[in-house]
Amino acid sequence: MATRRVLIFSIFERFWHWTQMALIMTMLITGFAIHGLYVSMPFDTAVTLHTLAALALLALWILSTFWLFTTGNWKHYMPTAEGLGQVLRFYSYGIFQGERHPYRKAYWRKHNPLQAIAYLALKLVLFPAIWVSGLIYLFYFAWGDVPFAAAGLGWVALIHTATAYAILTFVVIHVYMLTIGHxxxxHVAPMLTGFDEVDLTPEEEAYLTADEPSHIR
Structure with missing residues (x-):
């Protein structure tokens, strides 16, 4: 295996990542304002910005899902038990002992087993929960006349808020992970330039050198 700098994050992935980050932060800030945690933003403005950011994020999710399946990049997010124990041990113990990360990024798999599980849970559990609950809340005017609608709205709000805090927890952990190791x-550079150090098989290195020379350094 040869370690080379390879373009593994496309322009679309980088656009998706940073746009998603900006929209999530907008939703968190406006969501806190809606809940009255601070009063520096008018309630109506917070609601409008929150709704627009949510709809934009939903559109981005639909577009990115289409991109993942049409390009085959969904494979990078499929969880695997192979190496998961070593990665868990590293983050719970080895990292504090100065050990080297046990996972070596490969051309065919960008994310370590723990990352794959976390990102998959975000995409399949937290994001759908926040959007479904948010849309149900947004369209309360369409179902507010049904029996027990008010009680149901309370549960919808609770699920929406709890999911928002779960996403905030993910963001905090994600940023924290960027401060350890390198x-x-x-850590941030690959999501800016697209290039990262990757272990390549001789066949992968030969292919990239011959057919995609701009993707390898």
């Missing part, structure tokens, strides 16, 4: 800049 420098913060080294």
């Amino acid at each position: 420098s913060f800049a080294a």
